[in-house]
Amino acid sequence: MPGALQSRPVTIVGGGVAGLTVALALRRRGADVTVLERAPAITEVGAGLQLSPNAMRVLDALGLGPALDALSLPSRAVRLRDASGTEVVRLDLARHRPGARFRLIHRARLIEVLEQAALSAGVRIDLGRTIETPPDVPLLIGADGLHSRIRAALNGREVPFFTGQTAWRAVIAAEDAEPEAQVFMGPNRHLVSYPLAGGLRNIVAVLETRDWQDEGWSRPDDPANLRAAFAGFGGPVPGWLAQVDQVHVWGLFRHEVAARWQDGRMAILGDAAHPTLPFMAQGACMAIEDAWTLVACLDATSDQETALSRYQNLRKPRTASIVAAANDNARNYHLTGPKRLAAHAALRLGGRIAPGAILSRFDWIYDFDPVAETP
Ligand SMILES: Cc1cc2nc3c(=O)[nH]c(=O)nc-3n(C[C@H](O)[C@H](O)[C@H](O)COP(=O)(O)OP(=O)(O)OC[C@H]3O[C@@H](n4cnc5c(N)ncnc54)[C@H](O)[C@@H]3O)c2cc1C
Structure with missing residues (x-):
């Protein structure tokens, strides 16, 4: 019975990639949607995102293709290089x-496109x-990210553990460049960089260290620390790092994929359900996939418990496999000796x-x- 969402009130906690995508998808199927966001304005940290075809299929189906094309670059290749740049x-x-x-x-451009489309x-x-505590509404969706209150309401208190890796991220101004991602792999550290539309370049640099950083997004750091950690790197890296004048740093923590994603009234998606290390570039992509599937399940039947249970069954195994692949990639990039x-x-x-075999x-x-x- 597609159409079960017509005029149904839905409340979403969190207005990030997951919250805005699910809000738009729900509204496109006729639901009456409210997003509750703690920030005083929808804003985003300065950082890039790689969007892969699995997520682009959803964004295109939501009608966002032309707007995104105007604000993004195609990614033609991934170039793996060693620390010297070879x-x-x-x-x-x-x-x-x-x-x-x-x-x-x-990220800010993606959020703008989603917010604009949702509001329109x-x-x-x-x-x-x-x-702080889940509101008493008939259908509540938790898209409240890494430290989700809705996940905690469903699963109780959980303790993530530090992976021993610290990541810096920065955006610099850049000349036109090949639209491809480059990964520089050194012992116990790696650096990923790719160009963004508007003459920018995104940099993410990861170092294995025993230093414990807070888990979170926005702790500013001295760019000299980033330059010191990657001082031995060659190719274009020294030139890029010399240009960094603002950088943020955070500790990478491992979380289990949530055991319980829903209880018939509440459901979670995105980082709230399955925070991931960034090494497959799939966190936002999984959130976008979740949003489509959750909405398709809810629209297919007015039996909400059945819909939410089907959603969890469809999404949990796939997201758990992607999170595991990201964990493995961390090891592969940082080999020594x-x-x-x-x-x-x-x-x-x-x-x-057999280049195709690696990509396959x-x-x-x-x-x-x-x-x-899930049509
Ligand atoms: C360095 C790095 C690089 C990455 N690169 C990629 C990439 O290339 N490709 C990719 O797909 N993914 C990437 N990711 C992952 C991606 O950024 C995240 O998985 C994604 O942003 C998760 O979206 P979300 O909406 O679930 O959570 P968030 O973006 O964290 O949004 C949660 C929202 O909920 C709000 N909120 C939180 N708590 C409350 C509350 N109590 N009440 C009300 N509102 C609340 C927050 O303010 C926020 O707006 C990367 C991540 C990192 C760290």
Whole structure:
């Protein structure tokens, strides 16, 4: 019975990527949607995002394709390099998956597009509303991120653990550059960079360290610390780091995927359900997939308990696999000594004789189509 969402009131806690995407998708199916966001304005930290085809299929189905295309760059390849800058392998995304949409975008631009579309569609966004305990409404969606109150209400108190990795992120001004992501892999550290529309370049640099940082987004750091940690890196890295005048740092924590995503009245999605390390660039993409599937399940039947239980069953195994793949990537990027030499040699050889095989390892992530799966 598609159409079960017509005129149903839905309350969403959190107006990030997950909250705004689910709000828009709900509104497109006729629901009466209110978003409660604790920030006084919808704003975003300065950082980039890679959007892969699995998420772009949802954003396109929501009608956002042209607006996003105008504000993002296509991502043609991922170039893996060693710390000196020497290329290990170039993975040609465009050739391996012709027509698939990999895009590089500033987070603030994605949020603006989502917010604008949600408001135009008739979503109400209440700012300055910090939700400590779940409001008593018939359908409540928790999109309140890493430290979700709604997840805690469903699962009780959980304690994440520090991974021993610290990450810096920065955006610098940049000349036009090849639209591709570059990953520089050094012992116990790596740096990822890609260009963004509007003459910008995004940098994420990860270092294994015993220093304990707070988990969160916005602790400013001295750019000299970033430069010191990556002082041995070559190629374009020293030039990029010399340009960094503002940088934020945070500790990377591991969380389990939530055991319980819903109770028939409340449901969670995005980082609230499955925070991930950033090493597969899939956190926001999974949130966008969740949003589509949650809304399709709710629209298919007016039996809310059945809908939310189907949503959890469809989403939990896939997101758990992606989170596990991100955990593995951290190890692969940071190899040291002979293991590192052997792994890079294998990648070089693989890149020469069967480049498609390296990329095929991730077909299950990028070829997934939430829209076809749950119409
Ligand atoms: C360095 C880095 C690089 C990344 N790169 C990528 C990438 O390339 N591709 C990708 O797909 N993902 C990437 N991610 C992951 C992605 O940014 C996150 O997974 C995504 O932003 C999660 O969205 P969310 O809406 O679930 O949570 P959030 O973005 O955290 O939004 C939660 C919202 O809820 C609000 N909120 C929180 N608590 C309350 C409350 N109590 N009451 C009311 N409102 C509340 C917050 O203010 C916020 O607006 C990256 C992450 C990092 C750290």
